[in-house]
Amino acid sequence: MLTNVFLILCAYYFIKPLREGWIAISDIEGLSKMEVRAYSSFAQSIFLLFIVGWYGRLSERWSRITLITRATLFCISNMVIFWILQPGLFIEGLPASGIIFYLWVGMFGVFIVAQFWTFSADIYTDESGKRLLPLIAIGGTSGAAAGSWMVDLFVETGIIHTEALLLIATLPLFGSVLITRTVDARLRNQGSLGKVKSSVSIPALVTENKDIKPIIIGAKLIFYSRFMLAAALVTLLTNWVNTNGENLLFRVIQDALAMQAIELNITGSQQILGFIRDGTTAFYGNFFFWVNITALFLQSFMASRLLKLGGFGVILLTLPVIALLSYTTMALLPILLVVKIMKIAENATDYSINNTARHVLWLPVDTKMRFLGKPAIDTLYVRFGDGLAAITVLIGVQVLSLSTKQFFIFNVSLVVLWLIFGIMLVREYNKALAANLTENKR
Structure with a gap:
């Protein structure tokens, strides 16, 4: 299983940098490159809400192994199709193909990874899971680091052309299908099928109850609880700030590549597109490598220690404090190297320490809050954050004509709000924890 998730994340991080390279050359008249990416990201979040329901219905009709096998093979077939359609290979470029690919990669990243964890x-069992799943999770982070490192190596050295990355990414996915089927067959041979549901819902993809009604109820529930309200606002601001940062990083990269193209005297339109696509892909390959390596270190050596020594408040507020320092630095020095280093620090902390905080957050609350409020926050308020990030780009570019530095200053103001509501959430968490301990003593 460790090898399985290593292969899955390795394949995903072959594709993820390519997504950024492809969207970088998907020009739409009247829109900047940052706008194209920002609006595509928001459209992706809306698209996922519909796909989740469809996937959930399939999970009720098919057995576990059938669902995983067919979903993975479907994604592999899509990768071959996108390989054929990618700009500059067999055709010059289809309109909106980069945007469609961007939407598809978002779907791929959610479903392939989440169905593995399901x-x-x-x-x-509960006992073996607590012992083995943390170890298996290290395999996932290692696969992400390996995949992004290989993309950076292949593109920078020219060992493998960018066009071939999609085909190479299918190989680890085929290996993943074989491992999954082997594990499932072994369970059957050991007579443990009775412990395994033959048809499994996907709780990592949908809510604990796939009906939309619990999400609506959960959305209303936040207004009756300070804990839920604070959790929703912190989630919204976390996603808003981070998505703004991703869009600004993309903008700085495109500006830097445009300057490099001028310095290298690259003038032909196709040569410029190829240079921008390869440069963006290579940059994100290197960027994701350092994010994943740093996250692996923080998850392995820092997250549990911070939780043990400082408690929930420390691990929850670590990310906004780092974000405040990072975006203040980026506002003062909005150059590529500085932005890259600061975003690595922010994203790695989010994937490790803040990810631990998200899981710990729900431990002291009652079942109703957990099963109704959490799905609403993890869906509606995360997507709301994406929407606000898209609106930020729309108003900032089309109405206010903000510079990159001014965008970073705006993000600093959002982080201040994030810290305020984070402190509020810590207080509500401590109250819930104290109430829970009192109830247990009774």
Whole structure:
């Protein structure tokens, strides 16, 4: 299973940098490159809401192994199709193909990864899961680092052309299908099928109850609880700030590549597009490598220690404090190297320490809050954050004509709000924890 998730994340991080390279050359008249990316990101979040329901219905009709196999093979077939359609290979470029690919990669990243963790949760008992899943998770982070490192190496050295990355990414996915089927067959041969559901819903993709009604109820529930309100606002601001940062990083990269193209005297339109696509892909390959390596270190050596020594408040407020320092630095020095280093620090902390905080947050609350409020926050308020980030780009570019530095200053103001509501959430968490301990003593 460790090898399985290593292969899955390796494949994903072959594709993810390519997504950024492809969207970088998907020009739409009247829109900047940052706008194209920002609006595509928001459209992706809306698209996922519809796909989640469809996937959930399939999970009720098909057995676990059938669902995983067919979903993975479907994604592999899509990768071959996109390989054929990618600009500059067999055709010059289809309109909006980069945007469609961007939307598809978002779907791929959610479903392929989440169905693996659902499969893992289904085959392990509670005792073995607590012992083995943290180890398996290291395989995932290692696969992400390996995939992004190989993309950076291949593109920078020219060992493999950018066009071939999609085909190479299918190989680890085929290996993942074989491993998954082997594990499932072994469980059947060991007579443990009775412990495994033959048809499994996907709780990592949908809510604990796939009906939309609990999400609506959960959305209303936040207005009756200070804890839920604070959790929703912190989630919204976290996503808003981070998505703004991703869009600004993309803008700085495109500005830097445009300057490099001028310095290198690259003039032909196709040569410029190829230079920008390859440069963006290579940059993100290197960027994701350092994010994943740093996150692996923080998750392995820092997250549990910070939780043990400082408690929930420390791990929850670590990310906004780092974000405040990062975006203040980026506002003062909005150059590529500085922005890259600061975003690596922010994203790595989000994937490790803040990810731990998200799981710990729900431990002291009652079942109603957990099962109704959490799905609403993890869907509606995360997507709301994406929407606000898209609106920020729309108003900032089309109405106010903000510079990159001014965008960073705006993000600093959002982080200040994030810190305020984060402190509020810590207080509500401590109250819930104290109430829970009192109830247990009774």
